[in-house]
Amino acid sequence: MKIVYTDNNATTRVADEVIQEMLPYFGEFYGNPSSMHTFGDQTAKKIKEARQRVADLIHADPEEIVFTSCGTESDNSAVYSAINASPDKKHIITSNVEHPAINNLFKLLKRTRGYRVTFVPVDKKGLLNLDVLYKSLSDDTALVSLMWANNETGVLFPIAEIAQRVREKGILFHTDAVQAAGKVPIDVRTSGVDMLSLSGHKIHAPKGVGVLYIRKGVKFSPFFIGGHQEKGRRGGTENSVSIIGLGKAAELAKAHLPVMDTEVRTLRDYLQNRLLEKIPSCSVNGDLEKRLPNTLSIGFDAVEGESILLMLDREGICASSGSACTSGSLDPSHVLMAMEVPFKSAHGSIRFSLSHYNTREEMDHIIAALVPVIERLRAMSPFWKDGKVV
Amino acid sequence: MWDYTDKVKDHFLRPRNVGELEGANAVGETGSLNCGDALKLFLKVNENERIVDATFMTFGCASAVASSSALTEIIKGMTLTEAAKLTNEDISDYLGGLPKEKMHCSVMGQAALRKAIANYRGIQILEKPGQVVCECFDVTDLEITDAVKKNGLKTTEDVTNYLKAGGGCGKCLDRIEQLIESVNA
Missing domain, CATH: 3.40.640.10 (Type I PLP-dependent aspartate aminotransferase-like (Major domain))
Known part of the structure; x- marks a missing residue:
């Protein structure tokens, strides 16, 4: 794979x-x-x-x-x-x-x-x-x-x-x-x-x-x-x-810094905007401007991060989560808690961090994989009904 | 990465009995969005108090989904009296074991089942016995001493793995330590 x-x-x-x-x-x-x-x-x-x-x-x-x-x-x-x-x-x-x-x-x-x-x-x-x-x-x-x-x-x-x-x-x-x-x-x-x-x-x-x-x-x-x-x-x-x-x-x-600021940033923004467009009830964690060009932390309401990661893993996608369960501790990440990110999306926050090795095709692969993963997990979540958080 | 058994992975990726159950006459809910995991269990119980169908909805990690799926498979066909005897170890054993940090997922299954049975019998579980020690996850001293006794828990970490108690802000860790000492004294 x-x-x-x-x-x-x-x-x-x-x-x-x-x-x-x-x-x-x-x-x-x-x-x-x-x-x-x-x-x-x-x-x-x-x-x-x-x-x-x-x-x-x-x-x-x-x-x-x-x-x-x-x-x-x-x-x-x-x-x-x-x-x-x-x-x-x-x-x-x-x-x-x-x-x-x-x-x-x-x-x-x-x-x-x-x-x-x-x-x-x-x-x-x-x-x-x-x-x-x-x-x-x-x-x-x-x-x-x-x-x-x-x-x-x-x-x-x-x-x-x-x-x-x-x-x-x-x-x-x-x-x-x-x-x-x-x-x-x-x-x-x-x-x-x-x-x-x-x-x-x-x-x-x-x-x-x-x-x-x-x-x-x-x-x-x-x-x-x-x-x-x-x-x-x-x-x-x-x-x-x-x-x-x-x-x-x-x-x-040093030589790649301009690439980070242009190509990598463009890829990250592409991934971010497509996910926001295609998946309801999700939000970006952190200031949109004062932010590294390669990082996207995005929270999906009513689903849990480890489950998302393990399903993405099946598609060959490597990302990480601010969620408790992956780190062995039970609370969501201290960073997201310090930012008062609501629990409903903090537990379902995923971090994608890119490099100049990534391509547009890879972003499309992530988008195509993530949309059904979130749908599937929401379908079994007791906190998701009729297209919204309950 | 967690060292999940093939059975855990299977029940996570192909969960059995997902969704609301039409005609359910018993429901048990445990956990919350804040905790990071929650389970809603639906049962259809016949006139002989036998569970003829069971489904679940779960928010949580892979082992939470797998534990819920396993639970529904185990209890289908049981009488309520039989089901009431089910322990979290039965769920964990069915899955070939869970990482110790994930034992609370099986505890969640047992708790939801207990609540569903009470719901069917029209008993309201008003309050948990004992005094709340862990405010983050609403765990009482009696629940802690009970888990320590039954599972031979030795450290606060063990208690957190089983009950989540102490895994939030951590303010109650000293109190949990005392409770462990009192049981093992």
């Missing part, structure tokens, strides 16, 4: 160019980049190139790039470094729609280390309440960490504006840009963030490699204590193969 992959906010296909770039370093060139011989130095030179390519994607200096094992490690490193830098400050700020890598860490710091945490709310469109954010900034605040783009809805936060206000107060600002990278332009210079997290496998590099950008001059204490790798900022022998792959992926991502 042909696979229609529209779950790119979960992970992405490793680009062929990336695989080609990595292959020699799996086999022939296995040297340790720290070694004092030409053989190992070949890997070191390639890592240097990768560092430059990643820096170029976000307009950073290569020295500001630290390679990690994943987005979660980058997030954890940034947060712990920030609170270690100001041990007397006991207040940290984030939003209530963050990825678990931040959300659960902030909850842990609250529970076990006595931090006062402000979880800034979002409105019904998923947009951040800036008033609450700015009013909560205080002399006791050690860090503000906010995601650039939301993984479930694709909603964008105004990071440049926020970073400026936060830094004016002398508070460190970190952003989890895992979902934004490669989908919208990121410029660390003009946005003025202090730290920024990226993940390789969301931009067509392999899993197991991430990036933490640390602005020059920001005091940093490492999360992994070990050797001198990454200029002492992250111990442990470099995952050279994946880093080299990530370098290539970053280069491709």
Whole structure:
């Protein structure tokens, strides 16, 4: 069966160019980049190139790039470094729609280390309440960490504006840009963030490699204590193969940004508008404008997400749901709940996240498959009668 | 992905006895749109108190649909007295087992059946016995201690898997912990 992959906010296909770039370093060139011989130095030179390519994607200096094992490690490193830098400050700020890598860490710091945490709310469109954010900034605040783009809805936060206000107060600002990278332009210079997290496998590099950008001059204490790798900022022998792959992926991502903004956006809008047209009682979650060009979160009233996904799976369609049942927890997603999406559509919310590999034919396949799936599930739902929710 | 048995998949993709039942003389409803799953069970009971037909309508995940479908297959032909003895394990066993996180789907089947039987007999289940512990999913202390005893549950996670209790806001988790301890003491 042909696979229609529209779950790119979960992970992405490793680009062929990336695989080609990595292959020699799996086999022939296995040297340790720290070694004092030409053989190992070949890997070191390639890592240097990768560092430059990643820096170029976000307009950073290569020295500001630290390679990690994943987005979660980058997030954890940034947060712990920030609170270690100001041990007397006991207040940290984030939003209530963050990825678990931040959300659960902030909850842990609250529970076990006595931090006062402000979880800034979002409105019904998923947009951040800036008033609450700015009013909560205080002399006791050690860090503000906010995601650039939301993984479930694709909603964008105004990071440049926020970073400026936060830094004016002398508070460190970190952003989890895992979902934004490669989908919208990121410029660390003009946005003025202090730290920024990226993940390789969301931009067509392999899993197991991430990036933490640390602005020059920001005091940093490492999360992994070990050797001198990454200029002492992250111990442990470099995952050279994946880093080299990530370098290539970053280069491709930069080149593909205009495609994201045009072709991918057009495909997403096509899928969205056709579904809204053909299926009654469904609605898009999140602000329609301030949103990643590849993401569509759409809720179908009176049906449940896992059932939709498993029926789509039979048609080779890969998507994900904001629904409880898929994640093993019973509540609908904390993101949709924070946005006060009504239960009737929150449980039946599906996320399609596209990449430049997707085609118009694939969107047509999804539309053709989804219409009868929703009809079928509604026909057995006790909350659907005569074409509406009861 | 959940490790569903072939039987669960079969009953999800080809559910038996779906829809409202014409001439039904007993109906049992459980769950809600807020909970994320709900089941409406329709029974046709003859003068000898035998279930001659059963259908369902379900909102929920694959195992909720499969549990409902299985339930209707199991109870057709049973007398109400026999049906009243049906447990959630019977439903789960019929399907070759459910992932432990999905046991509440079988519990939902049993609850709807109990309500349908009460409905037929004209008994109104006014209030659930005990005090409500989990407000999100309306689960009482007696229901929790009962499930802990009957199924040998050890952790709050187990209780959530069986009854959904504690799976919402999580405020009642300490209380559930105490109830588990009190049973196992």
